[in-house]
Amino acid sequence: MVQINFAGKEIMTKVVYYGPALCGKTTNLQKLHQITDPQGETKLFSINTDKDRTLFFDLLPLNIGKVHGYNIKLQVFTVPGQVHYGSTRRAVLSGADAVVFVADSQHSMMDANIESLRDLGVNLQLNGLDIESLPLVLQYNKRDLAAVSPLGELEKQLNDTGHQSFEAVALNGKGVLETFVAVVKEMMTQIVEKYRLNRGNKKVDITGQLVQALEAFRETSVEDTNPVDMRKLLLTFEQPSERIVPEWGASEEDSANDTLPGAMSNNELIERAVAANMELANIYVQLDESKKQVETKVKQLKSVTRIGEAITSILELEKLLSTVGRLLGEHAGDSICISLVEGRPLDLKPRINYKITKDPIFQLRAEKGKTLAHLLAHQRRPVIVSSASNENWYHLINSKFPCIQGLLSVPLMSHRRLLGLINIMTTDTQRRFDEEDIQFYGATAKFLSTAIENARLYGMVSVLNRNLEVKVEEIRHLNESTRQSVKLKTIELTQANQALTKANAMLQKRNESKKLLFKRVFDLVPAVIVLTHDFLExxxxxxxxxxxxxxxxxxxxxxxxxxxxxxxxxxxxxxxxxxxxxxxxxxxxxxxxxxxxxxxxxxxxxxxxxxxxxxxxxxxxxxxxxxxxxxxxxxxxxxxxxxxxxxxxxxxxxxxxxxxxxxxxxxxxxxxxxxxxxxxxxxxxxxxxxxxxxxxxxxxxxxxxxxxxxxxxxxxxxxxxxxx
Missing domain, CATH: 3.30.565.10 (Histidine kinase-like ATPase, C-terminal domain)
Structure with a gap:
């Protein structure tokens, strides 16, 4: 049954693949695993017999994103198809939110399909579920074989109630994803309406979200190289010494008569074993998720450490932005663009780009002629732009830059003052920004804002120091020039004084000569008068x-x-x-x-x-x-x-x-x-x-x-x- 954590915004659902033996239920899960998790990060749990057939169940945990703000987690089970595993099927069906009935399209399997569908209805009733109201999708598998029943015949025999149905070839993945998307859509629509999760929200295209979340993996085919063998984790129960415990893989009916009076029946024992192993599988899934969360936190801590080292050790603004942009990009493989408010007049301007030549958000005009970057900056809070959040902005981005699958915009703030903007963009169709990203990039933005202020102050101090050094050098040159000038002037004055002294001596000598000359001329005056008078006579x-x-x-x-x-x-x-x-x-x-x-x-x-x-x-x-x-x-x-x-x-x-x-x-x-x-x-x-x-x-x-x-x-x- 669906489990909703309203505080943690999480919905846990259960989908069961049902059908006759060897119809392809496990193959469906294996193919879904390859499609949805090509890197093999999520484990497919299987408990198989020695003949490699499903004994208890197969379990594939999936996370398909968010619907109405809730993180959707799926547990996809298969049941053993053999007739003698009826108790197991009944136990696995317990609490199912949706069922996929996988029918074998071969002529020879028609009776087995009909019997398995009837068995599904009985087991659902025993679990308090109604086949008419439970989300149910039919899949007609093995359509690539020669001796198969016509589609009309299959619909007539198995789908008289008109449920959605799909042709499939599970081995090559045909119809697998379509079947899964259809049943999840029907299940989520029912859950949203039943629990009124759409209150205050507009209608959400669940199909679109599912297709977007899963379609990108259609062409990927990576096998899980490390599957979980549940036989190693299988729980067994101690019985009295006289109690005969059936071997795994033996018929439940064959062991029914072996039960001693007063002891549990084999069916009850198997049901308890299945329930216990399902609980064990759930615990393992939770542990695996916890491990992933710890690994994510460790990765974030390492990134924060590297960024912290850069922030504390780099004081030059351009180098600081370049280093932090690179480290943020390496954290999750995203494209990073950092812009700052600067210039005269103040305006938001791109500064650093990582894994991209220029910030595309500055090239998009949104409301009132402003760029989308300016609108995001003026939100003054982290903003996620995706197909599920701020769809108008997402479509604006996707119309010009279809490779961008999501955007997280985080402002750089200092004392309620906008310093700039960090735009984190992803081209990965599986990458979805969430609250953890907001927390990580938000904390990084706070550190970076402080570092930017420090770098700017350092730049101002550096400029002042350089100017001071220039002035000191100018003063030194001026002092040296003054000293040389004083020295030269002293020499010039000394030389001038010497010249004046010499000139004064020369003038004195000349004056003495003039005096002597003029004295001789004066002495000649009487003689001149007499001589001239005598000559003229x-x-x-x-x-x-x-x-x-x-x-x-x-x-x-x-x-x-x-x-x-x-x-x-x-x-x-x-x-x-x-x-x-x-x-x-x-x-x-x-x-x-x-x-x-x-x-x-x-x-x-x-x-x-x-x-x-x-x-x-x-x-x-x-x-x-x-x-x-x-x-x-x-x-x-x-x-x-x-x-x-x-x-x-x-x-x-x-x-x-x-x-x-x-x-x-x-x-x-x-x-x-x-x-x-x-x-x-x-x-x-x-x-x-x-x-x-x-x-x-x-x-x-x-x-x-x-x-x-x-x-x-x-x-x-x-x-x-x-x-x-």
Whole structure:
């Protein structure tokens, strides 16, 4: 009889395969076992005779999923078909929720089929069951043989009440699954209606669920390599010594007369033995289920341990997600997709995929244009999407991605704040997500949420540390640069100080030279006035010489004025070469009268910051002096331009008779009360040129001793970078 655990949401039912001997009942169970459990994880219990025929029963425990939220477990039994095992059949039928009657389609087995069907009705009545109300499905087996009864004949003889019936060839699996699905559907429909399990639930397609749960195994054929031999577990009962116990496999009727007065009959003994062995088989099934649950828990514990190690040891977010995704995928062979809420603005974005290139849930649009991933995330609780749960979403997924057979979506939460989403997808038709999966993945999601927060904090700290290291390095470079800069500046300042000291010394020396120069010029003033007066009193004055004396007076007067007030100097950027050309043109008439040719070789520009009036006076004075002392009536003028200075040079040839007068200018051994004209010209020129920022140089050399003349070179030098 059906057992319902309302607290544990579990329904235990019993289906019995009934029929004559050798009709294929055990073959049906073996084929069902191969179809529903290709890996051989569930055991098929059989108690066989020495001739490998069913003695007591065959038992196949099955779990076919959920109906209306209840986990459905089936115990599928067969009964021995031999006539002398009537008590066994009656005991196995006890508490049956549905029956499959397997008929042998051979002509010769028609009477045996009819007798077995009649026996079924009697045994059901003895167990308080009604063949008319009990879910019953007929299977006509062995349809592949030659001498079989027509289908119409079988229906007429065996199915006058119109129960569902199926043709079958149990050896190759034909009709086996269809028969089983039909009887389970009829049984579950009756149970749901009887116990009102559909209250508050919409109508469920039980057939669809069964087909989905079982159809995927249709093509699979894996034999159980480790069946349970119930003969090793068979219970026997001690009897009084005078009691004769029948051997297993002997006829129940043959042993009936062996019973002593007051002792149990053989039928009662067999019924008790069958009941005890059925209970033993149930205990074994429960132990096997407990073992599987323990193995599942151990597997989960191992996965949790590996995930825990990863969570506690990995602080880099990308590596953390990748490792946890891989471990979750390896746990049950599922596809894993992890997405996180991130970015600006915040949005749910895929991050890690395992066994799949991208998260398909993000490619599906559901309500109001939102992706299914966003809708699942906003549920903020684990959600199972399958054909039995959230069917609309399941059909949406299956319409575009038919390979996906189920989805478990688990949110990543931290302090009621959504961090992301874990989508666990399966392509295995046997895989069904349940409460255990929710508990396992839910606990993992909590750990992962904490680890994600830690990884993000670690990432922020790492970024801050890297920025701090960069800043420290920048400060170190800045300090080093500052130190080098201070060192260089110290060197520069030291050098500048040394240069200033040197320049100051040079200026002091130059000032001393200026003082001496200006003193000599001042000492010459009375002599110049007397000498000029005497010359002008002479008769027959030379025009050029007269001009020289006049320019001496003019230059001396200018020098005295500038010495009294140097602010009269008006320096500006002057082209020295052009100024010299202008002076030559100014005295062009004198040059023509004296028949003196001036040969020039000046650059276009010789720039210098100086006073133009002072320069014209000095150039004019020396040009006129050259005209007065020139012997060959030829004066050469040229310019010089080096890296350090520019210069204008005047060269003329003078008579050796005048060498003594010129030499006094070189030696500065003239009589200041009676100086020579060259001394006056050179001293005044040097004084004015010094005030104008330049320097004055004289060079003289003898051409040949036999010649009656020497060269005199006057150089006006201006250092680059200097000015007035």
């Amino acid at each position: 002479k008769g027959n004055q030379d025009r050029v010489e007269k001009a020289v004396y006049q320019y001496v007076l003019v230059c001396l007067n200018s020098f005295l004025q500038l010495q009294a007030n140097q602010s009269q100097l008006s320096p500006k950027l002057l082209n020295i070469a052009k100024t010299m050309i202008q002076v030559i043109r100014l005295h062009k008439s004198l040059l023509r009268d004296q028949k003196i040719r001036v040969m020039t070789k000046l650059e276009k520009t010789l720039p210098f910051q100086t006073d133009p009036i002072a320069m014209r006076m000095v150039f004019s004075l020396n040009l006129l002096f050259g005209m007065a002392f020139s012997q060959r009536k030829e004066i050469r003028v040229w310019g010089e331009n080096s890296k350090k200075a520019i210069a204008v040079c005047i060269r003329n040839r003078y008579e050796k008779s005048k060498a003594a007068a010129i030499q006094t200018a070189f030696d500065r051994k003239y009589d200041k009360l009676n100086p020579t004209l060259p001394s006056l010209v050179f001293e005044i020129s040097k004084a004015i040129l010094t005030m104008a920022g330049g320097s004055f140089e004289l060079k003289s050399h003898t051409i040949e001793k036999s010649r009656s003349s020497d060269y005199l070179i006057t150089r006006f030098v201006f250092s680059k970078g200097a000015s007035v």
